[in-house]
Amino acid sequence: MGEFWAWLGLVLASMAGGVAILWTVGGYYHLKYYVRRAHEPETWKCQPKRFLRPEQARHAMKLSTLNLMLGGFLSGNLVYALTRGWDTPMYFHVADYGWAWTVASAVLYFVLVDFLAYWTHRSLHFRPMFKAFHHWHHRYVATTPFVVTAMHPVEFLMFQAVSFLPLFLFPIHYIAVIVTLIYALVWNTIDHSGVRLTSRIPFQGPSMFHDDHHAHFHVNFGQHMGIWDRLFGTLRREGRRYGVDVFGGKGAPDGAEAPAPYVKY
Ligand SMILES: [Zn+2]
Ligand SMILES: [Zn+2]
Numbered sequence: 001m002g003e004f005w006a007w008l009g010l011v012l013a014s015m016a017g018g019v020a021i022l023w024t025v026g027g028y029y030h031l032k033y034y035v036r037r038a039h040e041p042e043t044w045k046c047q048p049k050r051f052l053r054p055e056q057a058r059h060a061m062k063l064s065t066l067n068l069m070l071g072g073f074l075s076g077n078l079v080y081a082l083t084r085g086w087d088t089p090m091y092f093h094v095a096d097y098g099w100a101w102t103v104a105s106a107v108l109y110f111v112l113v114d115f116l117a118y119w120t121h122r123s124l125h126f127r128p129m130f131k132a133f134h135h136w137h138h139r140y141v142a143t144t145p146f147v148v149t150a151m152h153p154v155e156f157l158m159f160q161a162v163s164f165l166p167l168f169l170f171p172i173h174y175i176a177v178i179v180t181l182i183y184a185l186v187w188n189t190i191d192h193s194g195v196r197l198t199s200r201i202p203f204q205g206p207s208m209f210h211d212d213h214h215a216h217f218h219v220n221f222g223q224h225m226g227i228w229d230r231l232f233g234t235l236r237r238e239g240r241r242y243g244v245d246v247f248g249g250k251g252a253p254d255g256a257e258a259p260a261p262y263v264k265y
Contacts (some may be wrong), residue, residue, distance in 0.1 A: 017070030046215075082174075136155070196208060230262070
């Protein structure tokens, strides 16, 4: 019977954890801007003239919360299995591999998940995937913090799968996994806030980068690090035309053929 309660505790804790982060971070930006500064959107909003309809905003809240509950249920079960002897390379004591590997593998894990998230997101922008799943998330052309995980559950599970995949590939300390997952949820919420926010973390771009993804659709696929879009040529360029029908990540020629420099974020 004790095992049942241990399992239930882990599942409920991880379900509540994700939802609590969403509502704490999302609620903070919602109150600070959408309530207190609702009268002056031009001073803070990425798209000052565009707002979600109230029913769309409520729908995003529900869908994001449900996905995080689904994700929490699955990751709670994963944690239960890992702590009950499921043999993966993941480890719990720094002494097992030492500090140098613990830090190096944490960085490697973060970068690898960000790389996989870029390609997962880019694959969701292939026409059939977009029509089947990803258009759910792109119904929100202007975003609010609660749009963060408002997506088709299949898409949410794809992102969750790539976050956990590296645990089976090489030894990673469990704290690195927890920190990376929390970091991802917090920053993705900020990136969906719809508020013009910048970051002091060198590799973490401003919220305008992902807001432009929602405004222009098939471009700027990266999650945290800007390098992937630069490397693979999908960063938004000046003088190119983008829109829901312009697939491929590189826009379309827009009038005169001119050099098309990357937009500076
Ligand atoms: Zn997208
Ligand atoms: Zn988004």
